[in-house]
Amino acid sequence: MARRKASRGEGTRTALMEAALKQVARGRSFEAMSLRKLAQSVDIVPTAFYRHFESMEALGLALVDECLRTLRRMMREARERELPDSQILRDSVETYFRYVQANRLHFTFIMRERYGGVAALRHAIRAGIALFVSELATDLGRFPGLTRWTSEDLRMIAGLIVSTVTEATESVLEADGHHPEQVDLELALTEKKLRLVLLAVPHWRSG
Amino acid sequence: MARRKASRGEGTRTALMEAALKQVARGRSFEAMSLRKLAQSVDIVPTAFYRHFESMEALGLALVDECLRTLRRMMREARERELPDSQILRDSVETYFRYVQANRLHFTFIMRERYGGVAALRHAIRAGIALFVSELATDLGRFPGLTRWTSEDLRMIAGLIVSTVTEATESVLEADGHHPEQVDLELALTEKKLRLVLLAVPHWRSG
DNA sequence: TTTCTTTGTGAACACCTGTTGACTTTCGGC
DNA sequence: GCCGAAAGTCAACAGGTGTTCACAAAGAAA
Numbered sequence A, B: 001m002a003r004r005k006a007s008r009g010e011g012t013r014t015a016l017m018e019a020a021l022k023q024v025a026r027g028r029s030f031e032a033m034s035l036r037k038l039a040q041s042v043d044i045v046p047t048a049f050y051r052h053f054e055s056m057e058a059l060g061l062a063l064v065d066e067c068l069r070t071l072r073r074m075m076r077e078a079r080e081r082e083l084p085d086s087q088i089l090r091d092s093v094e095t096y097f098r099y100v101q102a103n104r105l106h107f108t109f110i111m112r113e114r115y116g117g118v119a120a121l122r123h124a125i126r127a128g129i130a131l132f133v134s135e136l137a138t139d140l141g142r143f144p145g146l147t148r149w150t151s152e153d154l155r156m157i158a159g160l161i162v163s164t165v166t167e168a169t170e171s172v173l174e175a176d177g178h179h180p181e182q183v184d185l186e187l188a189l190t191e192k193k194l195r196l197v198l199l200a201v202p203h204w205r206s207g
Numbered sequence C: 001t002t003t004c005t006t007t008g009t010g011a012a013c014a015c016c017t018g019t020t021g022a023c024t025t026t027c028g029g030c
Numbered sequence D: 001g002c003c004g005a006a007a008g009t010c011a012a013c014a015g016g017t018g019t020t021c022a023c024a025a026a027g028a029a030a
Helices: A010-025 A035-041 A046-051 A056-080 A088-102 A104-114 A119-140 A151-175 A180-203 B010-025 B035-041 B046-051 B056-080 B088-102 B104-114 B119-140 B151-175 B180-203
Strands: none
Touching: A010 A035, A010 A046, A010 A056, A010 A104, A035 A046, A056 A088, A056 A104, A056 A119, A088 A104, A088 A151, A088 A180, A104 A119, A104 A151, A119 A151, A151 A180, A151 B151, A151 B180, A180 B151, A180 B180, B010 B035, B010 B046, B010 B056, B010 B104, B035 B046, B056 B088, B056 B104, B056 B119, B088 B104, B088 B151, B088 B180, B104 B119, B104 B151, B119 B151, B151 B180
């Protein structure tokens, strides 16, 4: 066991990050993760960990960074895609779900540590998501029925959408693999929820 | 230090539970909590812990039970209150927020451990919330505009409401004490969100 | 008062934890 | 081929972890 050291250089750093993500995906929370076991899982002596991260918390922050980058990448791609107009809602949710499944480790990390025990990670993730909501709000402001909405109301509806999708994300992550049919159910359910929300838009007046 | 043992009997058990809740409220996740420190915080030698709980996980499950009971109690009380009809939405949200602040420890535990590292707790909490959603759905079915809705659609809208309120709960818990004005902001925001959702109800047709 | 159950104690177990400092290996640039 | 930085190693530290077992106090029941 423990393949001979091969001076993987920078590779070890990313290996550590990936190993940590996998641990979280297996159920453990980041706070309860052990530096030693982590090192062992990438065939490194414990002390060598410090060659790559100043502390466990530094590792955590690096992970938050990486995961939030994945989130932003998704949003950017979504913006660049043109909108087929019909079925746009269904398509958007489906695309998002696929994205979640394709980046399972990153999303589980965000979901878990968002309410996790390490304050620094919690706050970093919250800040990232808040930013995400803001961007979504300005994006929504360009939609036909929403051009005259106040930015406050746009933030409100963006928050509503995000919390709905967030909840769905948890279901997708849990069902992924074992119960593929449940993903489809959640897809339909989420689409319905968003459709209901959008249905209210034309009748809204603030105040 | 460490006041003399006073044969507090059953009291120790509840003291352990309360100490654990306080730890979680201070930021630590349940998974990362130490049996020994917990025992120490209630002036008990570590081994005496086993007189009250078979294991740490058993403690956790007992806590889930207690916290979910608090949730059900709230719902029961809400059902028994008559509805002043006007301002019902605002009043309901306000009542809920007050309830959260009055039971801060229980709600933080549920929020944290819902996505926490201990699978057994996660699942127990999820099951409890799912039940909560079901009950809310049947309650909603008795409302004027919703009598003809399918149970599936009722569950959908109940889920939408719950995820909205859940998100708000986190804000309330975080703001509590330090930033009372932010609680009011969240109150207004949440009311708006729910108002928007309900606005869509008359225009909904399933399918 | 004696007996029995509950609750708490103390010593000891084997093991895991993060972090230190001084040492060795590896490898790219000169 | 030599040098210096980067990456990995080893031994050791002080302390924390859950759990075991036999024992002691305390209070209720008899």
